[in-house]
Amino acid sequence: MLQNISRGALISRAGTFYPLSNVLRLHGSCHYRSIATYLHSGSRVRGLKKNSDEYLTVQHNDKKLHIDRVDLSAYKSEIFDKLNMNKYGIDLDESLVLQCLTHKSFAHGLKPYNEKLSVMGYHFIKYFAIVKDMTKLQNSENVNNKNIIGSAFSKKVLSNEVLNKVFEQHQLQDLVFWKKRALDHNEGNFNGEFTVHSTCLKALVGAILLKNGQDKTSQFFEQEIYHKMVQLASKQ
């Protein structure tokens, strides 16, 4: 692919110049030969390896976050403060908090991501909601309340849209690592924000459950998230 090196640049067969400042890695320690790998920035060029700085960085408005250069303790404390997690005696590893807010789309799955945690969290949320509904149903004498299980409202409470709103109410959206479908389209759900944000929230719940047990998770979830979910669903 790369034909020759001259005048501080690499020249491809197509005649494109790539500056040598992008040549970041040197492979091979043989004394007679060294191979330089050019890491490309910008639009995709077939055969060229991408500069990792580019795909390991996420941009939220004017703020850029590089996943390897995140101050993990500050990152964790910001999330803990926004979700009042210290109040419930919750403890999570810094790397696990970062994993909870890293979507599968980010860096082509090269970094730990939140898919399995979100599955665990979602099943907990569903379980918690049905237990709440059944308790309400048992205590209620009103016949109209007998059909709340499996109703449209109970489905709406658990929807991605509502979970996304809760996530945005806590202002966590600027801390998520994910890859947008298109950078220049931000309106509505074009990039799949609802799914990504709800996945992150579910993953946080799942991580708390796996590391801190069901009691703490139930307390935290009921106080900080569930009642907001019900409020938002009833407003819609």
Add this chain to the structure above:
Amino acid sequence: MSMTREILKRNFSNTLNKSIRNSSLLVINNAGRINTCFASLRHQSTAAGSSTEVSSTDAHSSAAASLSATPLYNIKDTPTFQDYKGYFKSLQQAVVELPEDLVSKSTKLSTLHARLHLPSELKLSTLSQALNCRSSKLVGTLHDNYNLSILGKNVLIYELTKYLNVKYPRLPLPIFNSCIDYLMGTETLHLLGKFVWGIELEKTTVMSRYLQKEPIEQTLGRLRYYDNEVVNEKGVELYKIHKSNKVVSEEAAYSLAVKSIVGGLHLDTGFNTEIIQQFIENNFIRKIPVAKIFQFTEPIRELTRLCERENLAKPMSKLISESGRLSKAPIFIVGVFSGAEKLGEGFGSSLKEAKTKAATDALLKYYCYEPVNSSAQNENTVQVIDKGSVIV
């Protein structure tokens, strides 16, 4: 007696005809039973709606035509019908209200309760409700097992997800879902309910039970999932009797019943997690052949990506031993190494096959990893959190 039965059948067919309307016909089969026939016969109602025309060459169609042409008795005036109606009402009332004195008489419910080693907190009435599918026409929506089945499904999937996260923390999501399906899929629950738990189906019609003078409490321990007013016979299919009541299959009905029993247990024990975990462990958790579910398309590439993510040295395949290279049946044993550490080993009749098998072996060892104290799932914390499967 046979005359009375014939009269009842004719009048019964009349009432059913009204409910089924334009979508079905009633025919009498060789055994003399009333069946509904939808597929082969066309049924046209006249403007008056009192008589029907049938056009078919089928032998059954003539029987149906003659049946519809026969003048019908007014069933409501006969004492037999009033008696049958009373039986039906008391049956319906028993299933809806589930009075404890009646429920406690049901031997089938008691034996099912004992067979499953259910705690005394689970009431027999809840157990009976769990056997009442919405698709059966006998009860209204408030007294069927719909709510219990949703609760049971959520409890089951939550507990099994927790179990799998502890037991096999690194399973990729598609494999994880297959495992969940293996443990609580419709087919599994059907087999569990039918052959392990021994739940019986209510197959006989209300009419037959009335004619046999069967005690009402007998039906409470059986699974009701279709309209028992008409006979369920092989080759005769019922559908769209009521728009709101979807006819479910036997498998789905068993699955719903099993989920409902789990839901009922959790509800009656006051959402006690220890009891439900114990019940699920005893009844649902079994050995899963996890390694057999995997199918890798590019194992060598996937292993390279995995080592890159885990900050391990790039995997290298090395020939460990070989036999009969120049023969027609050579054997090569290849190991895949990351630095000095051996990740996996494979054999094959070619170097390429052995290398692929070694990479597959290494991947399986990573994904099917079981932590040493994985059995202690009741503890609050888990040791390993999955980083996600490698995307190739």
